[in-house]
Amino acid sequence: MGSNSAANNGSTGVGRRDLIKRSAALGLISVPTMSFLSACASGGGDDSTDDSQGKTSKSNPFGVQKNSKLDVVIFKGGYGDDYAKAWETSFQKKWGVTSTHTGTQEITGKLQPRFNAGNPPDIVDDSGAQQIPIDVLHKNGQLLDLAAVLDAPSIDDPSKKVRDTLIPGTLDAGMQENKVVALNYIYTVWGLWYSGKLFKEKGWEEPKTWADFLAICKDAKSQGIGGLAHQGKYPYYINVAIMDLIAKKGGLDAMKAIDNLDPKAFVGSEAAQAGVEAIYEVVEKGYLMPGTNGLTHTESQTRWNQYKAAFITCGSWLENEQLKQTPDDFDMKFMPMPLLPDSKLPYEAIRAGSGEPFIIPAKAKNLPAAKEFMRMMLSREWSTLFAKEANSLTIVKDGVDTNVQLRPGTQSTVVASKAAGDNTFRYLYTEWYSEMGTAIENASNELMAKRIQPKEWLKRAQAAVDKQAKDPASKKNHRD
Template sequence: MNPSTQLRPYPTRRSLLWTAATAALSAPLLTACVTAGAKDEGEAAAGGEKTAGNPMGVRAGAPLEVVVFKGGYGDDYAIAAEREYTRRYPQAKVDHKGLQKVGEAMQPRFVAGNPPDVVDNTGAGRLDIATLVGAGQLTDLAGLLDAPALDQPGVKVRDTLLPGVVDDGTFGGTTVALNFTYTAWGLWFSRSFFAGRGWTFPKTWAEMLTLCAEIKKAGLAPWTYQGKYPEYLNDPLLSLAAKAGGLELIKAVDNLQPNAWRQEPLVQAAGAIAELAGRGYLMAGSEALSHTEAQAAWCRRKAALIPCGSWLESEQKGVTPAGFDMVMGAVPSLTGDDKLALQAASSESFVVPAKAKNPAGGQEYLRILFSKASATAFAKANSTLPAVAGATDGLELSSGLGSVRDAVAAAGAGTFSYRFRTWYAPLAKAVDDATGELANRRISPADWSTRIQKAADAVARDTAVTKYTR
């Protein structure tokens, strides 16, 4: 993320920052988009002949408009895919827009029925994808997923993607988004600093508390976090709960089941975070820090550990000291009997609007973007794991990206992710707010659980909210 923007990175880069701005975008969009019809539907559906070389049926001279979130990854990778598109379709004019406030710019266009052909719906204030789905505003990408991969003969696009990528973009059985990056969430530390102090990254929460005591005794804060955005602290909390409670716990939360947030592993995980605060293991003043400020403090070794997703190394390129050797470790085990291993999911969400003028071109652009060559170039430039399997094979990886790749490989089928944040923006914000209060000792773990359950029940009762299950 460009530090000057002060935006919450990607999902958020997953589906991360669900702010009041997002909620404000959602409500008017739903009603307006349902009735929007400024463009002739036949025009949107028109395409060219489908052939082996043109599996999406792109009209050779049709213009293509691409809108990309220009955050921490920049937009050079997207422009490179546009160059390849132009090489393949030289008669087509490509209109590229790199934006930081995608939702603010795109809402009026979706309402007017005149959206671009491809949108990278990412960043703070992005459009609520569940609302877009409910309004029928996104193209079914099944044809793209079943098309041949650009540079892997005999392989479908869907079979080139890492586990969970297709599911992450699927709503009600229809895949409407493809996420370009693969994010893992954990706790970051300086490998060189830990080695110099003789510290070992903990495997259990009991070991974490012991380590924190040693770090505090050495005169620095054990943890800091991005206090203005408490969802960062939700990652270890929810990971602790999922590792102990397993997939059934996650399903209960995502499916809005009664008392899901009162499950014992969730209350215990909230207690673990509260204990960090109670023992003085969170750096003083963290509550007031933005993500860039907290991460800069961590890079200056004012704190030993920080929770973050795997975009951190790329985001800290300009401020990380030489020899810092940052790496990510999986959140330790709460109970010592883990059912799951690592929170990981795809992010950087690309969609093709249903009312795009050139939907075939939009899907062909994504076929190019999600090629192995494109993903490998992205990994080299951004120290970030792409969603395309094998994209980092043979590369000499940085310390951070190498640790993420190793963590994902070690987790195997034990990766997990929650979906409530993507499906229900108001609930996501309620969780974030409650965790912020918990970390600052203004509510207890039991209050945290009760407060969030009340918000989940309100969403479950709201007949205007489309419900999803897993």
């Protein structure tokens, strides 16, 4: 399972072109040279020092101390943690710094007591179902402002700042009150997934309209196959479908209304009503994969891998998370959310941006090494190590060597990204307002179980928005 994710890119470009250029380098697609958007900036910094502080120099901007120790905690989910072990080996070889490595899915369980005691790790991949919400950590003053890392010289080209080597817009998801406090490292797309093999066998075409999507679900049901699977115990996933439909139906304005806590974000929004009613139609017509509401993410995904459902909603960590459960000839495919009538965004539009937030706690014992570790994460060498081990692209422009071959599902996200061009969007409320996000997920859980109707879902979602809007801190986050 991956992670959820101030947007001065309007959430349209989000570095699409850089992804295309990088994919062309991988030989996956052929595209002409394009100009690139400029990256966003942020200020501030924190240079706490202690016994781990060594001498700074051009090649050692943060003063990494040889023979010091680094405490690394990695969410061991869809991307595993082998990539981090490879990084740590490289780091020790270069700096003589030994790492304590923890790979776990219990981020909150293992780390909350350490944060509370003022003894956090040095660097953390804070992701997964048990993620400690970034906004909560930030409000408690527990996160380092990453400006010093982003403004440091790039390892690959010291004449450039690190931030200028990243895909434009990818820092936005880690911003709180205009400071980057989390580095969302992985370039992610969200949408629907299906088996190319199953579709070929059944004679189904990738559905571009919601009517065509429902037709496939109906045909699947008649053959004893579920139409749509979702990861019922984590309603974050069905919200991928609901929120994508809202954004595509109402355009970027409908999306920004939710992030900006508009009093008509849900109640009074034609797009929101259409989106939630469309998903509820799947429930009402019995097109859900039987039992999906009660399953975890991996349980639902594994049944989908067993051809028990035509579609599933997820982000692009899905392929790597399901490697052991996916048949060799499954031919995993990604597709954009199909269109409702009179949608403002085209079919090719996709939710895209950065995911998997890495943080440096403000009270980390070895801040110099933690900052250098993050700087090295944003090098071509470490980005390529990640692609090899985790079958995914990072936020580093041209960050993957040409000899790395991606698997079918990830390759299909590259094709979808090329087709989308600048037609991308990305919600930020999940990062800014975790309590509101949870309230909307809880409403979706009730909706999928038929305990509430779409009208009540809209009321509950709007109530969550209105409650959040009353918090004075909310005024510090805004999308233009």
